[in-house]
Every structure is written in structure tokens, then in C-alpha cells.
Amino acid sequence: MAKDRFQVEVLTPEGEVFNDEVEMVSTRTTVGSIGILAHHQPLLGMLEPTELRLYRSDSDVVRYAQGEGYVQVSPDGVLVLVEEAQDPGELDRGDLQDKQRKAEEALSSCDEGTEEHRRAARDKRRWETFLRIAGDGGA
Amino acid sequence: MSASQRDVKTRIGSVKNIQKITRAMEMVAAAxxxxxxxxxxxxxxxxxxxxxxxxxxxxxxxxxxxxxxxxxxxxxxxxxxxxxxxxxxxxxxxxxxxxxxxxxxxxxxxxxxxxxxxxxxxxxxxxxxxxxxxxxxxxxxxxxxxxxxxxxxxxxxxxxxxxxxxxxxxxxxxxxxxxxxxxxxxxxxxxxxxxxQATILEAGDDDDDGGEADSAHHSLVEYxxxxxxxxxxxxxxxxxxxxxxxxxxxxxxxxxxxMTAMRSASENAGELIEDLTLEMNRARQAEITQEIMEVVAGAESLT
The missing domain is CATH 3.40.1380.10 (ATP synthase, F1 complex, gamma subunit)
Structure with missing residues (x-):
């Protein structure tokens, strides 16, 4: 049986990357992984870096490497606001490894409990996640 | 062609080249x-x-x-x-x-x-x-x-x-x-x-559609x-x-x-080319006049 479809818009500061009807959205909030189907309860969630999957159907899935952001579910549809949404095929492993290394250096050079430390931890987690996504796509 | 004429001609050439570059930069900047x-x-x-x-x-x-x-x-x-x-x-x-x-x-x-x-x-x-x-x-x-x-x-x-x-x-x-x-x-x-705080809560020009629709059901929202x-x-x-x-x-x-800087540079180059062309024509005319005078003087001395 075909599932109900709903409108999903993915917005980044650099513009809209996706706006279409889907059957399911799969992403991750700070609380945990979440799958959103049609008629989901209204929600405001904070997103963590992960692979964002938009299921047009079981076989037709659009994927993005998603940075930090927010998701808002309302009766009109789902709005995904993320700082980055990149095509996994366009991720540059070398570049990501550089960034990850830099974040690790920053992490070890500053004291725990400072904002600088929290920020480096955030960077490290983001680039690690992106690297994992890039690895899956390339293999 | 005299030396001064040739000088002016080379200068016109280089100013024209500069003008081509500034025009190109202007167009790139516009795009x-x-x-x-x-x-x-x-x-x-x-x-x-x-x-x-x-x-x-x-x-x-x-x-x-x-x-x-x-x-x-x-x-x-x-x-x-x-x-x-x-x-x-x-x-x-x-x-x-x-x-x-x-x-x-x-x-x-x-x-x-x-x-x-x-x-x-x-x-x-x-x-x-x-x-x-x-x-x-x-x-x-x-x-x-x-x-x-x-x-x-x-x-x-x-x-x-x-x-x-x-x-x-x-x-x-x-x-x-x-x-x-x-x-x-x-x-x-x-x-x-x-x-x-004021800059956060004030309605900015970014609000393309009003927030009323969102607040109508916010009591039911899960966070x-x-x-x-x-x-x-x-x-x-x-x-x-x-x-x-x-x-x-x-x-x-x-x-x-x-774009603006390059446009005025191109315009200035255009003016410079006009001035130099005028100068070159004047130099050429002077040379021609000189030659005619010499011919006339030579002819007079024969009669």
C-alpha cells in the first residue's frame, strides 16, 4: 500500500536544496534518530550532523550530508533548516580529513569547559560524521 | 613617419590594450x-x-x-x-x-x-x-x-x-x-x-510570511x-x-x-585615446605642412 506523502523543504543559508513530496524523512535530533511520516505530531527539533534521507519511495531515496540545524513539523509539511546539506558524492575526503585534524588539534590545545573546547568538539563530530558519509558513498 | 608620431602611436596602442582589460574586468565584475x-x-x-x-x-x-x-x-x-x-x-x-x-x-x-x-x-x-x-x-x-x-x-x-x-x-x-x-x-x-535581544525578536525584513500560522498550534508542539x-x-x-x-x-x-572603478577607467582610457589621436594627427599635419613648404621653397628657388 502506498504511504501518504507530504511536502518537505530543505533550506540552507545558501538557498533551497530540496522541495518535494516524500513518504518519509529520516534524520537525527540531539535526542536520537527520528523518522517522520505523514501526519506526524507538530515538532520542533534540533538536528545533529548525520545523513539526511528523504524517501520519495522505498527505492527512490535522496541523501544529503547534513550539518547542524533544526526541523519543524507542522500540518503544512516539514521544514528542515540546516547549515549545510551536501550531496554525499561531492564530499571531499581530503578536505574533511584536514578539517577533522584541525578540530582535533584545537580540541587538545584548549581547556575543558571553555566555549572554545565545546566548539572544537562540535567541529570534530561534524567532520567525523561527514567523513563516514563520504566513506559509505565512495565504497 | 617621425619619431614623435611613432611614440604617440605606441602609446595609443598600449592605452587601447589597457582599455580592453578594464572593459573585461568590468564585465566580469558585473556577472x-x-x-x-x-x-x-x-x-x-x-x-x-x-x-x-x-x-x-x-x-x-x-x-x-x-x-x-x-x-x-x-x-x-x-x-x-x-x-x-x-x-x-x-x-x-x-x-x-x-x-x-x-x-x-x-x-x-x-x-x-x-x-x-x-x-x-x-x-x-x-x-x-x-x-x-x-x-x-x-x-x-x-x-x-x-x-x-x-x-x-x-x-x-x-x-x-x-x-x-x-x-x-x-x-x-x-x-x-x-x-x-x-x-x-x-x-x-x-x-x-x-x-x-531586540534584534532577535523584532520582525525583520526577512519575514516573508507572518508567524501567525505557527503560533496558532504551538501548545501542541513537541520539542x-x-x-x-x-x-x-x-x-x-x-x-x-x-x-x-x-x-x-x-x-x-x-x-x-x-565595476564602477573599471567603468571609469575605461572611460578615462577612451578620453586619453581621443587626446592622443588628436596629438598624432596634429604631428602628422605639421610634418605634411613642413614638407609642402619645403617643396614650394624648392620650386621657387628654381624660377
Whole structure:
């Protein structure tokens, strides 16, 4: 049986990357992984870096490497606001490894409990996640 | 052809070449300006949506916002960070120099009142001018001013926010060329940190559609995690968005300024070519007259 479809818009500061009807959205909030189907309860969630999957159907899935952001579910549809949404095929492993290394250096050079430390931890987690996504796509 | 005629002719040739280059640069700048304008437009829906979400989360959280460190002023302002946004390249009229000048003037004001100043600069021009003047910027961000990405803005914003929250700096001011039209840019000086609550909650020009629809059902909304936690991350986003917008406006302004500078350079080259052509014709005419006089004089001496 075909599932109900709903409108999903993915917005980044650099513009809209996706706006279409889907059957399911799969992403991750700070609380945990979440799958959103049609008629989901209204929600405001904070997103963590992960692979964002938009299921047009079981076989037709659009994927993005998603940075930090927010998701808002309302009766009109789902709005995904993320700082980055990149095509996994366009991720540059070398570049990501550089960034990850830099974040690790920053992490070890500053004291725990400072904002600088929290920020480096955030960077490290983001680039690690992106690297994992890039690895899956390339293999 | 005499020596002076040949000289003028070579000069015309080189001025024509320069004119070709300035024309090409003008056209490149015009194309990039259009793209930069589109990127400013592309930010609007995102910024508007962040603003609506913040309002929704703030309503749900009650008035917990004041507790955030980036919203609270420091007790004493001893160190001021100045962020100067310039371009990576020159040949854009006063675009870069007016930012550096405004920054140095503000620095002098702060220093006169006993505060110390820490510089940060985006764009090679700003970094190198400040370094040359012995005021090497602590944060140097270069290589992207043609096409700044959100990640560039995030890096700058997070450096400044971290320094502010960790008490290394007490205030952040940003200087950039605000984009008004391709022909008009203005130097803007804004306070980035501490963030003003008013700027967050006021309805900005980013609100393309009203927030009424969202608030109608907010009592039923589920939050993951609590609205307080969401707010803690939404609010620093304003700093990132402000820096990103400043970078985008600066880029548009840079292309606008370069377009204008190159257009007037092309016009000046055109005038120069006219003057030189006139000079060359005059020299040629003088030579012809001279030759005719000589022929006439020779003919007269025979009769």
C-alpha cells in the first residue's frame, strides 16, 4: 500500500536544496534518530550532523550530508533548516580529513569547559560524521 | 613617419590594450555582482525561518533568554575586537581602504578611552594592510571573499563567540561595506556582541510570511530537546547569520565597486585615446605642412 506523502523543504543559508513530496524523512535530533511520516505530531527539533534521507519511495531515496540545524513539523509539511546539506558524492575526503585534524588539534590545545573546547568538539563530530558519509558513498 | 608620431602611436596602442582589460574586468565584475545579489536573496528564507523558530521557542520557554552568555554584557569593557571585512583583491576603488580607515579610526577612539583593541580581518587586503601597519590581526580569514560560504562565516563567528564567552574580549564590532546598489556602498559599523535581544525578536525584513500560522498550534508542539536547549543554539546562529550577511554584502559591494572603478577607467582610457589621436594627427599635419613648404621653397628657388 502506498504511504501518504507530504511536502518537505530543505533550506540552507545558501538557498533551497530540496522541495518535494516524500513518504518519509529520516534524520537525527540531539535526542536520537527520528523518522517522520505523514501526519506526524507538530515538532520542533534540533538536528545533529548525520545523513539526511528523504524517501520519495522505498527505492527512490535522496541523501544529503547534513550539518547542524533544526526541523519543524507542522500540518503544512516539514521544514528542515540546516547549515549545510551536501550531496554525499561531492564530499571531499581530503578536505574533511584536514578539517577533522584541525578540530582535533584545537580540541587538545584548549581547556575543558571553555566555549572554545565545546566548539572544537562540535567541529570534530561534524567532520567525523561527514567523513563516514563520504566513506559509505565512495565504497 | 617621425619619431614623435611613432611614440604617440605606441602609446595609443598600449592605452587601447589597457582599455580592453578594464572593459573585461568590468564585465566580469558585473556577472559576479549578479551572482552575489542572488546569494543575498537566497539567505532571506533561511534567516526568516530561523527568526520564526526562535520566536516560537522563546514563547514556549518563557523568558529564559537573558541567561545566555552571549546576550549579557560584560561588567567592564577592556578589550574590543574589531572585525574588518575587506576583499582579497584590489582594483575596486576605495572599497578596501575605507574599511581599514574606519576600523583604525574606531580603534583610535577606543584606545583614547583606555581600552585595548584586537583586530580580526577577512580578505587579504585587510590582513596585509593591518600587518603592514604593525597591527597584525589575530583572526585572519582569506581566500573566499569572491564567494563566501556559510562555513566561512561560521568559522569567523565561532572564533569571536568563543573568545567572548571565554572572557577574552568584551565587545565585538564589525566593519563592512553594506550593499545598497551596484553604484552605492556604505561603510557600516555594527556591534556583533553582546547580541541585542531586540534584534532577535523584532520582525525583520526577512519575514516573508507572518508567524501567525505557527503560533496558532504551538501548545501542541513537541520539542526535542526542551525549548530552552533549542534556544541556546538558535541564538548563536544569529551571530553566524549576521557575519554571513556581512560577508555576502561585502562581496556584492566589492564587485559593484570594481565595476564602477573599471567603468571609469575605461572611460578615462577612451578620453586619453581621443587626446592622443588628436596629438598624432596634429604631428602628422605639421610634418605634411613642413614638407609642402619645403617643396614650394624648392620650386621657387628654381624660377
Amino acid at each position: 559576479r555582482l549578479r551572482r552575489a545579489e542572488q546569494r543575498i536573496e537566497a539567505l532571506r528564507p533561511y534567516a526568516g525561518a530561523i527568526r520564526r523558530m526562535t520566536r516560537q521557542a522563546a514563547e514556549a520557554a518563557g523568558s529564559e533568554m537573558a541567561a545566555l552568555p552571549i546576550l549579557s554584557e560584560h561588567d567592564s569593557e577592556d578589550t574590543i575586537a574589531l572585525l574588518l571585512i575587506t576583499g582579497d583583491r584590489g582594483l575596486a576603488g576605495a572599497f578596501n581602504s575605507q574599511i581599514v580607515r574606519a576600523g583604525l579610526r574606531a580603534a583610535a577612539e577606543h584606545e583614547a578611552e583606555g581600552r585595548s583593541v584586537a583586530y580580526s580581518a577577512a580578505g587579504r587586503r585587510g590582513v596585509s594592510t593591518l600587518t603592514f601597519r604593525g597591527k597584525e590581526p589575530q583572526g585572519q580569514y582569506v581566500g573566499f571573499t569572491d564567494r563566501p560560504s556559510y562555513a566561512d562565516a561560521r568559522e569567523i563567528a565561532e572564533d569571536l563567540v568563543a573568545a567572548y564567552v571565554d572572557d577574552k574580549i568584551d565587545r565585538v564590532e564589525i566593519f563592512y561595506n553594506g550593499y545598497i546598489s551596484p553604484l552605492t556602498q556604505e561603510v557600516r559599523r555594527e556591534t556583533l556582541l553582546p547580541l541585542q 526535542e530537546p526542551d525549548p530552552e536547549e533549542i534556544l541556546k543554539r538558535l541564538i548563536p546562529d544569529y551571530v553566524e547569520i549576521s557575519v554571513y550577511r556581512a560577508l555576502l554584502e561585502s562581496t556584492a559591494s566589492e564587485h559593484g565597486a570594481r
